[in-house]
């Protein structure tokens with residue numbers, strides 16, 4: 001079978017460090033199966049944007065890693081600029097937060113081209129190439145310009161917005177046209193894939209065929225959903241490790257019979273964190289029997305702290321949690337436990353297990369893996385309930401969760417009340433249905449399904 005080349009903004013780790021998510025694990029598995037090369041940014045900024053050495057993974061795993069540094073200008077314009085100040089907000093439907101700066105756009109194009117130039121000499125004739133996420137929308141177009149004819153697939157981890165929203169991005173047509181240089185373009189949900197196809201049809205004159213294909217300029221692109229999964233069995237095992245058990249026990253000891261709602265998110269405006277705090281406040285207000293009885297634990301490791309929009313949301317969360325705690329706290333009970341530190345995956349699994357409800361309220365989210373991890377970590381005999389935003393990709397495959405509109409504090413509070421009082425049988429039957437599905441559609445199945453489609457395109 002042909003060698004797999006994975007391109008992503010960050011490379012590795014090849015080993016399970018206890019911090020790596022299911023994505024890294026699934027990619028390493030896929031890479032190991034055929035032998036592979038993992039290519040991307042080193043995470044370093046250096047003056048010349050040096051090309052790192054090719055590192056070979058040890059043992060029988062024939063996985064090599066090749067990385068490129070960024071220059072300060074690359075970092076500012078490509079990474080902190082176009083990727084995170086322009087594309088991230090626009091693709092999350094937040095035109096109001098987007099920064100449209102021509103230098104960002106140029107930097108994005110330049111880095112896509114330079115990374116492609118660096119990868120070019122490492123490619124072999126029968127490699128198949130799998131590119132990840134919004135940093136590299138134009139990567140295939142660059143490789144094609146260098147006469148690379150190998151199959152190239154792309155997976156977008158974040159949403160693809162409705163054409164009416166994307167049209168607000170300057171030069172959106174050019175960007176999407178460049179995406180059509182891929183053989184397969186994968187999305188988290190059917191809605192994202194349909195948005196992409198509609199943009200290609202309405203704005204670029206592509207012709208839709210067989211439900212998931214686009215014919216354009218003599219070529220065909222497959223554009224469809226490949227919903228990402230987690231390593232569900234692996235995560236369930238993490239929840240029973242000694243480290244997880246210690247964390248479950250520590251939390252339960254503090255709860256002494258009270259119930260806990262948990263949220264786990266990078267601090268990001270897409271995650272609906274202020275809305276979540278407000279909804280929890282509304283629960284205490286509208287259903288006063290929960291005062292002194294139910295708390296919200298929010299794990300929120302900071303991300304992209306250098307961006308203003310992120311610093312602002314942090315301030316807002318501090319203010320909101322301060323207000324709610326000041327208003328409702330009692331001698332032996334604090335309503336919101338808000339922690340901006342991070343935990344190991346095992347510790348997280350333990351915290352999920354100690355919580356009766358997972359509250360997942362993004363305003364937009366490609367998939368949201370936390371919802372799936374929470375389910376995987378539960379005790380089968382006494383599982384908790386997921387309260388899930390309709391705007392998370394995960395909602396498309398989780399009808400047994402309590403689906404909410406995160407903008408409605410009343411609605412979320414009422415669903416929380418339902419979740420907290422849900423009888424054991426109902427909790428079990430809802431949980432079992434979700435658990436079976438996430439085990440079946442796990443991270444490995446996701447990678448296999450994408451790569452089969454890409455290999456299929458290669459032989460057509």
Ligand code: GDG
Pocket residue numbers: 018019021022023157158228264265266299301341342343344345348365366367368369370373
């Ligand atoms: C993007 C898309 C899509 C969080 N805090 C800690 C920690 N985490 C882990 C979670 C989970 C991961 O980070 C977050 O994944 P999400 O899916 O929730 O969100 P994004 O980071 O925005 O990911 C998203 C995903 O890509 C995959 O395609 O689902 O929609 O936005 O695994 O557990 N992990 C550790 N400590 C923490 O404190 N170890």
